[in-house]
Amino acid sequence: MDGHDFLAERFEEHRTHLKAVAYRMLGSLTEADDAVQEAWLRLARSEAGEIGNLGGWLTTVVGRVCLDMLRSRTRRGETSLEARLPDPIVSEPAAGPEHEALIADSVGLALLVVLEALTPPERLAFVLHDMFGMPFEEIGPIIDRSPVAARKLASRARRRVQGTAPEPDPDPVAQRRVVDAFLTAARGGDLDALVAVLDPDVVLRADGGKALPGGMRVLRGREAVAGQAGTFQRMATLATSRPVLVNGAAGFVNSVDGELFSVMSFTVTDDKITAIEILSDPDRLARLGLAGLEK
Structure with a gap:
């Protein structure tokens, strides 16, 4: 095995972890792959033999790449994920190691949406420290701040996140029971049963892409969400719903006449x-690689 192959093999040992970091930073699976690929290119151009802690070095590089990508979104005036849903990670209940790493720590779509409201430095400090345990002494140089300043950024981000993204129940069986009750109520047009499973402060986000003028639609409160009972009933009646995990939480992949129609994720507390x-943007659904799950 030559030096290049050996380096590539060592890099592959860290790829899953690096993609998990990048996904939490960016909320986009495609951009996460791009960030990981850029890390490999930088490693290949470096003096790899002088790197003592390869995992730490690569995590730092991915953090810097993601920070640049987040800042670039702002400079170019791109639509942030506050106006669209993050990419969901859809898996069967028995998933492989890559999916398990990506969905670890219950990083649900609701939390990723909240992270979009943070500044890029806040998001990096919060993700790297609170989700991956990186010390502030290593985080500070990535954002050109002192360790104390990095700690303050993470603390500020933590305060903004806490109480904004609901904490999901850890029991997958309990989650599925509630979500199945929702589907049964929707399919039967049972408004009382539907209301019974909704939290008073429930939030619904529906991203239909270009098919939905104005971007992502957001409804807040039990009455507003229950007011969509007719829509839920039509969808539940027409669609075939397959139970899946979406970012580790109970959800459904919905198909109509064998064609993927939407992905639904639920946070149960x-x-x-x-x-x-609810992601029903056909262009983004096509890029998720869900072939077979719509059957």
Whole structure:
């Protein structure tokens, strides 16, 4: 095995972790792959033999690349993920190691949406420290701040996140029971049963892409969400719903006449649905690689 192959093999040992970091930073699977690829290119051009802690070095590089990508979104005036849903990670209940790493720590879509409201430095400090345990002494240089300043950024981000993104119930069986009750109520047009499983402060986000003028639609509160009962019933009646995990939480892949129609994710807290995310953008669904799950 030559030096290049050996380096590539060592890099592959870290790829899954690096993609998990990049996904939490960017909320986009495609951009996460781009960030990881850029890390490999920088490694290939470096004096790899002088790198003592390869995992730490690569995580730092991915953090810097993601920070640049987030700042670039702002400079170019691109639509942030506040106006569209993050890419969902859809898997069967028995997923492979890559999916398990990506969905670890219950990083649901609702939390990723909240992270979009943070500044790029806040998001990096929060993700790297709170989600991956990187010390502030290593985070500071990535954002050109002192460790103390990096700690303050993470603390500020933590305060903004806490209480904004609902904490999901850890029991997958309990989650599925509530979500199945929602589907049964929707399919039967049972408004009372539908209301019974919704939290008073439930938030629904529906991203239909170009098919939905104005971008992502957001409804807040039990009455507003229950007011979509007719829409839920039509969808539940027409679609075939397959139970899946979406970012580790209970959800459905919905198909109509064998064609993928939408992905639904639910956050269940204290046996009530506190958040619903629906992605029905056909262009983005096509890029998720869900062939077979729509059957």
